[in-house]
Amino acid sequence: MKILMLGWELPPHNSGGLGVACLNLSRALVNEGAEIDFVVPYKADHSELKFMHVVSALKLDPLNRFGMSAYDSKRVEAKIVSDAENKQLISIRDVQKRYCEFIEKYLMKYKPDVVHAHDWLTFEAGVLAKKNYGLPLVAHVHATEFDRSGMNGGNPVVHAVEYEGLLMADKLIADLNITKKIIHDRYGIPWEKIDVAYNSLDENFVTADYALKADHYKYLEVMKKQGYKIVSTVGRFTIQKGLVHLMQAAAKAISKEPKLLFVFAGDGEEKEELVQLAADLKISNNVIFTGFVRGQRLRDIYEISDMFVMSSVSEPFGLTALEAAHHGNVLILTKQSGVAEVLRSVMAYDFWDDKKLADAIVAVAKSEALESTLKTGIKQEYLKISWDDVAKKCIAVYNEVNKRKRNNF
Known part of the structure; x- marks a missing residue:
């Protein structure tokens, strides 16, 4: 055909x-x-x-x-x-x-x-x-x-x-x-x-051998060794992605658990607003902007992260969530993110609920048992499609x- x-x-x-x-x-x-x-x-x-x-x-x-x-x-x-x-x-x-x-x-x-x-x-x-x-x-x-x-x-x-x-x-x-x-x-x-x-997921993404390149994110590796949990998000900085809500939730989470670092990977029209918001919330020391990344640098972000947040106001699918799951991240997704239709071992919240998102991040950061359970469950799910x-x-x-x-x- x-x-x-x-x-x-x-x-x-x-x-x-x-x-x-x-x-x-x-x-x-x-x-x-x-x-x-x-x-x-x-x-x-x-x-x-x-x-x-x-x-x-x-x-x-x-x-x-x-x-x-x-x-x-x-x-x-x-x-x-x-x-x-x-x-x-x-x-x-x-x-x-x-x-x-x-x-x-x-x-x-x-x-x-x-x-x-x-x-x-x-x-x-x-x-x-x-x-x-x-x-x-x-x-x-x-x-x-x-x-x-x-x-x-x-x-x-x-x-x-x-x-x-x-x-x-x-x-x-x-x-x-x-x-x-x-x-x-x-x-x-x-x-x-x-x-x-x-x-x-791309079959090559799943089956290819992968090793973290040490010199890409040295600072994050050092902070992880000091007990910090890495929370990442990947995507375009647009209103669709709900990143303002994520930044506000980050401030709430850090107030309860200071050993959290938030990585915003991507670029777009809201970047300046997000940088200013991090400063206004007094959490700039806990927030890192990487710019647009692809290939090895993108996979290194997934690999070094403990949690991946998809904060979208509306997300038809969300391949980045599957990629993050493959690298062993706990997934925290909005109920408005379509990938939640196929993944069940996730923590879900409504995009506007900053408090619930913050509570979910803190809960995972403080409970190794919860983190392990979610990671095990998600692996069994994403490979079925x-x-x-x-x-x-x-x-x-x-x-x-x-x-x-x-x-x-």
């Missing part, structure tokens, strides 16, 4: 988990016998991905450098990147238009069996493929605009694009049941049109939409 995969990013040119999920899903689909052309909106060398054909739709540098990642929906009209093709400034909407133009030309030459579009940025191209060429369209929803905006309105342009894609798609795949519910409740899409397929299962679900969806297409002729 030939799949035209429409995506906005792939590692190493990714700003978050979307690119990672697209990569792992594509690899698993190829293992199931699929042939994939994966179209990205930038020019980059992905020659290491020999299992599929990565196609560059535009001659642009990778877009995550310019605030044009899959997560920057607030800035869809901003002129924020220099176009290498004609030396003018362009916006996300301009890039989407040219992406669609490329897909139009591509489909004049190639005829895939199905089009699989990931999130709102590629939905217009997917709809074009369906309308103009009669191709079955599968829309994969990793996050809605309601998620990205912290359930606080969002960008009306994005909502309109998202709604059209969801409406026109022959079938939808959501990462979680909570995402399925948002699609149904907020956009009015019928339940039966939406399938759910849980994300998983796999990308192979996701790929099989997608293949079933592809077969369903193709059968429906044949029956309509």
